[in-house]
Amino acid sequence: MKGFLQIHDPLKPKGHAVGIDLGTTNSLVAAVINGKPTSLAADEGDERLLPSVVHYAQNGGVLVGKRAVELLATAPTDTIKSVKRFMGKSLGDLETKKLGAYQFVEGQGVVRFQVAGGQPVTPIEVSGEILRTLKRRAESAFAGKVEQAVITVPAYFDDGQRQATKDAGRLAGLEVLRLLNEPTAAALAYGLDKNAQGTFAVYDLGGGTFDISILELVDGVFQVKSVGGDSALGGDDFDRAIVQRALEAFGITEPSNTQIAQLLQAGRAAKERLTELPESSLTLDGRVFSFTRADFDGWIAPLLQKTGVAVRRALKDAGLTPADIKGVVLVGGSTRVPAVRSYVEALFGKPPLADIDPDQVVALGAAIQADLLTNADRQDEVLLLDVIPLSLGLETMGGVVEKLIHRNSAIPTAQGQVFTTFQDGQTGMDIHVVQGERELVQDSRSLARFRLSGIPSMPAGMGRVQVTFSIDADGILSVKAKEQTTGVEQAITVKPTHGLTDEEVEQMLLDSIEHGEDDMQRRQLAEQQVEATRVLADARKQLRENGDLLDPEERKRFELGVEALEALAQSTTDHASLKNAIHELDEQARPFVERIMNRAISKAAVGHTIESF
Amino acid sequence: MTHFDVFGLTPALELDVKALEQQLRALSLEFHPDRFAQADARTRLAALEKTTALNDAFKVLRDPVKRAFYVLKLKGVDLDSEASAAQVKMPLSFLEEVMERRERLEGLKHARDVEQARAMADEIEREKSAALERAKVALERDDVPEATHQLGRVRYLSRFIEEVEALEEEALS
Numbered sequence: 001m002k003g004f005l006q007i008h009d010p011l012k013p014k015g016h017a018v019g020i021d022l023g024t025t026n027s028l029v030a031a032v033i034n035g036k037p038t039s040l041a042a043d044e045g046d047e048r049l050l051p052s053v054v055h056y057a058q059n060g061g062v063l064v065g066k067r068a069v070e071l072l073a074t075a076p077t078d079t080i081k082s083v084k085r086f087m088g089k090s091l092g093d094l095e096t097k098k099l100g101a102y103q104f105v106e107g108q109g110v111v112r113f114q115v116a117g118g119q120p121v122t123p124i125e126v127s128g129e130i131l132r133t134l135k136r137r138a139e140s141a142f143a144g145k146v147e148q149a150v151i152t153v154p155a156y157f158d159d160g161q162r163q164a165t166k167d168a169g170r171l172a173g174l175e176v177l178r179l180l181n182e183p184t185a186a187a188l189a190y191g192l193d194k195n196a197q198g199t200f201a202v203y204d205l206g207g208g209t210f211d212i213s214i215l216e217l218v219d220g221v222f223q224v225k226s227v228g229g230d231s232a233l234g235g236d237d238f239d240r241a242i243v244q245r246a247l248e249a250f251g252i253t254e255p256s257n258t259q260i261a262q263l264l265q266a267g268r269a270a271k272e273r274l275t276e277l278p279e280s281s282l283t284l285d286g287r288v289f290s291f292t293r294a295d296f297d298g299w300i301a302p303l304l305q306k307t308g309v310a311v312r313r314a315l316k317d318a319g320l321t322p323a324d325i326k327g328v329v330l331v332g333g334s335t336r337v338p339a340v341r342s343y344v345e346a347l348f349g350k351p352p353l354a355d356i357d358p359d360q361v362v363a364l365g366a367a368i369q370a371d372l373l374t375n376a377d378r379q380d381e382v383l384l385l386d387v388i389p390l391s392l393g394l395e396t397m398g399g400v401v402e403k404l405i406h407r408n409s410a411i412p413t414a415q416g417q418v419f420t421t422f423q424d425g426q427t428g429m430d431i432h433v434v435q436g437e438r439e440l441v442q443d444s445r446s447l448a449r450f451r452l453s454g455i456p457s458m459p460a461g462m463g464r465v466q467v468t469f470s471i472d473a474d475g476i477l478s479v480k481a482k483e484q485t486t487g488v489e490q491a492i493t494v495k496p497t498h499g500l501t502d503e504e505v506e507q508m509l510l511d512s513i514e515h516g517e518d519d520m521q522r523r524q525l526a527e528q529q530v531e532a533t534r535v536l537a538d539a540r541k542q543l544r545e546n547g548d549l550l551d552p553e554e555r556k557r558f559e560l561g562v563e564a565l566e567a568l569a570q571s572t573t574d575h576a577s578l579k580n581a582i583h584e585l586d587e588q589a590r591p592f593v594e595r596i597m598n599r600a601i602s603k604a605a606v607g608h609t610i611e612s613f
Numbered sequence: 614m615t616h617f618d619v620f621g622l623t624p625a626l627e628l629d630v631k632a633l634e635q636q637l638r639a640l641s642l643e644f645h646p647d648r649f650a651q652a653d654a655r656t657r658l659a660a661l662e663k664t665t666a667l668n669d670a671f672k673v674l675r676d677p678v679k680r681a682f683y684v685l686k687l688k689g690v691d692l693d694s695e696a697s698a699a700q701v702k703m704p705l706s707f708l709e710e711v712m713e714r715r716e717r718l719e720g721l722k723h724a725r726d727v728e729q730a731r732a733m734a735d736e737i738e739r740e741k742s743a744a745l746e747r748a749k750v751a752l753e754r755d756d757v758p759e760a761t762h763q764l765g766r767v768r769y770l771s772r773f774i775e776e777v778e779a780l781e782e783e784a785l786s
Contacts, residue, residue, distance in 0.1 A: 221638040
């Protein structure tokens with residue numbers, strides 16, 4: 001492998017490869033040095049975590065990290081924090097005005113921030129600044145070039161968000177070797193460190209998101225069995241719970257923005273003190289609000305139970321029970337909360353592993369993967385096999401989703417399905433690609449639409465279109481449609497201009513459970529409506545072509561039956577009654593069908609000798 | 614290339630899934646795109662295609678039901694596609710039974726009686742296993758119509774069980 005590369009690329013040394021945790025609050029770069037994953041400190045000091053905050057100055061200069069944080073209060077619209085929440089999103093998807101007092105540039109497509117010192121910037125560019133800072137940091141640590149990186153993303157990032165992250169890497173001058181799911185990275189750091197075998201769960205509770213992954217490590221292969229999560233749940237919610245109680249205690253019903261901001265900051269600090277102490281307090285305008293750890297545990301209990309639901313679902317998807325889990329890895333700052341640790345312990349029946357710093361574990365895992373991908377000597381050590389987090393499907397008749405690839409399928413993967421034409425002489429077919437767990441298109445995320453044209457004119461049902469979904473090792477989807485008799489073909493790589501919001505993914509998942517029954521009924525109705533349309537079209541065609549086989553009274557009755565079915569198909573919401581009506585028309589048509597068959601046979605027989613027939 | 618070919622196996626209804634999983638790991642170690650991250654585009658594409666075939670074959674072969682459907686497909690009957698499955702006529706008595714059960718399940722769904730629904734699913738699970746066993750016997754002696762009939766039953770019964778599972782998941786949250 002090595003020799004081959006050198007022949008191909010003799011002039012371009014690749015330099016060191018690093019792992020980067022591009023976080024919502026903090027980011028971190030790490031690399032494997034002398035066989036050991038190590039996080040890299042900033043040149044000016046020992047600080048490893050780089051706050052994910054970027055300031056754009058009047059003079060066109062850009063500040064990243066601590067110095068940008070200091071400007072948050074004085075230049076809030078020119079200082080962007082939590083940019084990760086904007087990745088792959090358009091202004092349209094955003095309820096994000098509440099994510100910060102930014103000046104957005106109105107328009108379609110990607111979000112743009114109007115900042116000081118020049119042109120508006122996109123979240124991709126802002127993330128690119130953070131990555132560039134980390135790249136420089138690594139280069140000064142190595143005193144050499146760094147051109148390749150593994151960047152981590154939440155397991156629940158969709159196609160658009162992944163694409164945006166990859167683009168940010170490219171902007172920073174990095175070749176993105178792989179987008180790695182954060183919990184997988186954490187498991188990798190533990191698995192290799194402890195030289196473990198068996199099944200592990202990664203419980204990742206960050207500031208704003210919760211991820212759960214179930215992985216198995218056997219014979220050097222790390223296989224992700226299932227992933228799940230709740231993308232609107234995290235430590236920020238714990239802070240909000242404290243603020244809410246403090247407001248009640250202070251008797252403030254309509255707090256000002258400044259009061260909320262002060263309380264959130266004070267609440268977070270009070271929460272962090274509780275990790276070590278049994279009691280904590282915060283002050284606002286000279287007033288004090290005290291609470292105990294037991295109070296706090298009670299407030300966050302409902303939030304923890306929500307993580308339990310996601311954990312049980314992920315275990316079920318993997319076909320496992322808590323007893324099958326050998327170790328639980330904790331990731332994310334919020335797992336420092338003692339109540340979180342004891343909840344996790346109760347959930348799995350064993351104390352969680354937390355001996356690697358939860359703030360660093362993701363970057364360390366990414367560094368290991370970067371090393372595995374670039375260092376031929378380590379190639380035999382371990383291999384990661386990942387899965388897709390959300391199901392992918394196509395719109396079929398009646399707005400029903402036909403899932404082609406189910407969530408938690410191992411990637412890379414491909415799946416094809418044949419669809420037939422619906423109308424006589426149909427020459428095109430619309431392909432609508434959707435993502436999510438719901439039964440109906442209207443409830444799913446639309447990823448792409450395209451049209452396969454040039455299907456030769458054929459009777460309904462004769463045109464056969466093979467649609468194939470392929471997903472590569474980064475989780476990026478491409479779709480191909482091919483008409484089978486003519487070989488007419490069309491292909492696209494799905495690159496949405498903006499992805500699904502975390503909230504949407506979450507909402508979609510929640511909805512699929514809440515409305516499961518509702519969906520099923522709507523799906524069944526849609527199916528019967530399609531069937532009715534087909535039966536009606538067929539009946540009309542036979543009346544036109546073979547209506548003379550019926551006597552006037554029979555004909556009248558049959559026509560009435562057709563009309564009745566049509567009226568019902570348009571008005572009813574009950575799939576069962578529609579199904580019965582279809583069945584009745586079928587029964588009524590039976591003698592008619594027999595006569596048509598006889599006619600067809602006698603027609604076919606004409607001109608054949610007995611022998612050849 | 615059939616899914617069995619991917620693993621170098623001859624088509625069979627019984628497989629050692631543990632061994633299959635071991636083989637998947639060994640073959641992944643050999644062919645996965647990550648093994649060729651620094652190679653040229655053509656080599657990477659070949660790795661992607663091989664690993665895709667591997668994952669897709671494993672998905673089918675590890676599951677006894679999917680495996681039986683696949684063996685039937687190799688014998689010319691594709692029950693996976695809606696279009697061709699619709700051609701398979703199930704006996705009226707079976708369909709009536711399905712309808713009657715469906716009504717019962719609808720009732721339980723309304724009453725949110727997960728326990729009763731689970732009991733029904735368990736009973737149906739046993740029937741499904743029996744039908745699968747009969748299908749395997751039929752496939753062994755190349756009786757395609759009987760295998761088709763039995764797997765048709767499995768298809769109906771599986772859907773029913775899936776509905777109960779959806780109900781349970783709903784109750785879980």
